[in-house]
Amino acid sequence: MKGRPGASPTAPAIRMTKRPGHADIQRARWQLWAVTFAILGSLAVALVFLAGGQSAIRHNPLPQGTLRVALLGLIAAFVLYAIDRERHLRRLAERLTHEQVESTQLATRLRYLAELQRERDTSAALFDGAADGIVVVDAELRLLRFNGAMQALCGQTGSKVLGGLAPVVLHFESTDGTPLEGAEYPLAAVLADGMPRSMELLLFVPGGERRWVSGTFSPIRDPETGEAVLALGIVRDISQQKEIEQLQRDFVSIVSHELRAPLTAIKGFAKTLVVKDEELSPATRREFLSTVNEQAERLARLVDDLLQVSRIDAKRVRVEWSEVDVADVLRDLMGQFHSKWGARRVVVDVDRGLPVVRADRQKFEEILINLIDNAIKYSPESTPVRVSARVTGDELEIAVADRGFGIAPDDAAELFQKFQRITTPATRDIGGTGLGLYIVKGLVEAHGGRVWVESVPGAGSTFAFTMPRARAEALPEEMHA
Ligand SMILES: Nc1ncnc2c1ncn2[C@@H]1O[C@H](COP(=O)(O)OP(=O)(O)OP(=O)(O)O)[C@@H](O)[C@H]1O
Ligand SMILES: [Mg+2]
Structure with missing residues (x-):
C-alpha cells in the first residue's frame, strides 16, 4: 500500500490500543x-x-x-x-x-x-543578539560557538568557520603589533593555565585592517574534574574609544602648540619693547607692536574656533536668520582683504542680480573666511583664488577655487573631521589646527546646506557649499514686485 505523501518511510509503527472510555x-x-x-x-x-x-x-x-x-x-x-x-x-x-x-x-x-x-x-x-563578540573553543581550540557580533567584528561567517581552528579564523596581535600565536594565543593560554585574563588587542580583519578590541578570556571547567575543557572569549570593539583617545591627544598637542607659538611671540616682543624701549626706533617699535597685535588676534581666533567647535559638537549652533546678499558680504570681505590676505589676488565672480540667501550673516562670513583662508594658505603666492556663486534650484551654490597643491582623493573625505590636517612636503610648514573645515561643515549644516570638495592633486581644489535661498513669502514687501 502506498504511504501518505510526506510521511516518513522510516517512522516507527505505532501500536494503537483502544483506550477505555x-x-x-x-x-x-x-x-x-x-x-x-x-x-x-x-x-x-x-x-x-x-x-x-x-x-x-x-x-x-x-x-x-x-x-x-x-x-x-x-x-x-x-x-x-x-x-x-x-x-x-x-x-x-x-x-x-x-x-x-x-x-x-x-x-x-x-x-x-x-x-x-x-x-x-x-x-x-x-548569545546571538549580544553586542559583544562571543566565541567558545574546545581543548583543541576548535570553534564550537561563534555569535553574530563576532562575525561582524572579524568579517567571517559563523557557519563557515565553526569547527575550524580559532587561531586560523581570529588573528590577534598585541597592541604593539606582535602576533599572538602558539602559547601566547589568549584562548590557548587560558586553556593551559586555567586563569581568566582581560586585555586590549588588535584583531586582524580580512582585507588587512586591524581593529582595536578588548578581550576577556576565561576557562569553562568540567564540573566533576574542575579541569578547563573549553574556553570562552568575549571580544568588544573599542576602535571608536581609541579614536576619541587619539583625538584628545591630538587636541592637547595641537592646541598647546598653537597657543604657545603666539604667546611666545607676544612675550618676546613685549619684553623687548619694555626693556629696550629707548633704544628702538619708532619704526621698529611700530613693527613690534603690530606683531604683538597680530599674534594676539591669532590667539583670540583660536579661542573663538574652540568655542565654535564645542557648540558644533553639542549641536547648539544658534543661527540668527536674516536675508543676506552674497555680493554685499563679499564686497565687505574684500574691503578687509588687504590687511587680511596681503597681496594675494582674490577674484570675485558673482552676478549682481543674485537672489538673497536666508542665513546668519556673521556665520556666513565665517564660512567664507575659512575657505578663502585655506585657498590662500594652500596655494602658491603667484596663483589667484576665485570666489563664485550661482543659483541651483532652491539654493545658492558658493564656490572657492584655487590653483594650489590639491588634495588626494583618499584624504578628501577626512578633511572635514576635527583636527584633520594633511601634511605633504608642500604643506608641512604651513601652520593650522585642523579645525577650519570642521567649523565650515558644522556651520553650513546648521543652515541646512551641504559642503564638498573637488580637487586634483597638484592642480588645485574647489570647495563649494550651498545655502537656502530666502523664500518669496519671507521677503520684504518691495522685493515681491
Ligand atoms: N584649499 C586647500 N587646498 C589644499 N589643501 C587644503 C585646502 N583646504 C584645506 N586643505 C587641507 O585640509 C586640512 C584641514 O583644513 P582646515 O581648514 O580644517 O585646517 P587648517 O587650515 O590646517 O587649520 P585652521 O584650523 O587654522 O583652519 C589642511 O590642513 C590642509 O591639509
Ligand atoms: Mg584652515
Whole structure:
C-alpha cells in the first residue's frame, strides 16, 4: 500500500490500543446491573417454585429433580457471568485510572519540554543578539560557538568557520603589533593555565585592517574534574574609544602648540619693547607692536574656533536668520582683504542680480573666511583664488577655487573631521589646527546646506557649499514686485 505523501518511510509503527472510555465503563455497569437483576429474578422464580409451588411441581410433566438442576444451573450461569462482568468492570476502571495518571505525567513532561525549549531559545537569542563578540573553543581550540557580533567584528561567517581552528579564523596581535600565536594565543593560554585574563588587542580583519578590541578570556571547567575543557572569549570593539583617545591627544598637542607659538611671540616682543624701549626706533617699535597685535588676534581666533567647535559638537549652533546678499558680504570681505590676505589676488565672480540667501550673516562670513583662508594658505603666492556663486534650484551654490597643491582623493573625505590636517612636503610648514573645515561643515549644516570638495592633486581644489535661498513669502514687501 502506498504511504501518505510526506510521511516518513522510516517512522516507527505505532501500536494503537483502544483506550477505555467512560462509555465502555457505563456499558459494563449496565451489563452488571442486568445480570444482577437476572440473578435476582431467577432466585425469585426458584423461591416461588420451592415455597408455594409444590403442587405445581407435582403436576409438572418434567421430573422435579430435572427442574431443580436446570434452575440451579441457570442461577449458577448468571452468577458466573455477573462475577465476570464485575471483574471486567474493575479492570476497565483500573485501566482508566492508570491511563489518566499516564496522561497527567505526559502533560507534565510536555510542559517541561516546552519550558526547556523556551529557555534554549532565550539563551540562543541572548548569545546571538549580544553586542559583544562571543566565541567558545574546545581543548583543541576548535570553534564550537561563534555569535553574530563576532562575525561582524572579524568579517567571517559563523557557519563557515565553526569547527575550524580559532587561531586560523581570529588573528590577534598585541597592541604593539606582535602576533599572538602558539602559547601566547589568549584562548590557548587560558586553556593551559586555567586563569581568566582581560586585555586590549588588535584583531586582524580580512582585507588587512586591524581593529582595536578588548578581550576577556576565561576557562569553562568540567564540573566533576574542575579541569578547563573549553574556553570562552568575549571580544568588544573599542576602535571608536581609541579614536576619541587619539583625538584628545591630538587636541592637547595641537592646541598647546598653537597657543604657545603666539604667546611666545607676544612675550618676546613685549619684553623687548619694555626693556629696550629707548633704544628702538619708532619704526621698529611700530613693527613690534603690530606683531604683538597680530599674534594676539591669532590667539583670540583660536579661542573663538574652540568655542565654535564645542557648540558644533553639542549641536547648539544658534543661527540668527536674516536675508543676506552674497555680493554685499563679499564686497565687505574684500574691503578687509588687504590687511587680511596681503597681496594675494582674490577674484570675485558673482552676478549682481543674485537672489538673497536666508542665513546668519556673521556665520556666513565665517564660512567664507575659512575657505578663502585655506585657498590662500594652500596655494602658491603667484596663483589667484576665485570666489563664485550661482543659483541651483532652491539654493545658492558658493564656490572657492584655487590653483594650489590639491588634495588626494583618499584624504578628501577626512578633511572635514576635527583636527584633520594633511601634511605633504608642500604643506608641512604651513601652520593650522585642523579645525577650519570642521567649523565650515558644522556651520553650513546648521543652515541646512551641504559642503564638498573637488580637487586634483597638484592642480588645485574647489570647495563649494550651498545655502537656502530666502523664500518669496519671507521677503520684504518691495522685493515681491
Ligand atoms: N584649499 C586647500 N587646498 C589644499 N589643501 C587644503 C585646502 N583646504 C584645506 N586643505 C587641507 O585640509 C586640512 C584641514 O583644513 P582646515 O581648514 O580644517 O585646517 P587648517 O587650515 O590646517 O587649520 P585652521 O584650523 O587654522 O583652519 C589642511 O590642513 C590642509 O591639509
Ligand atoms: Mg584652515
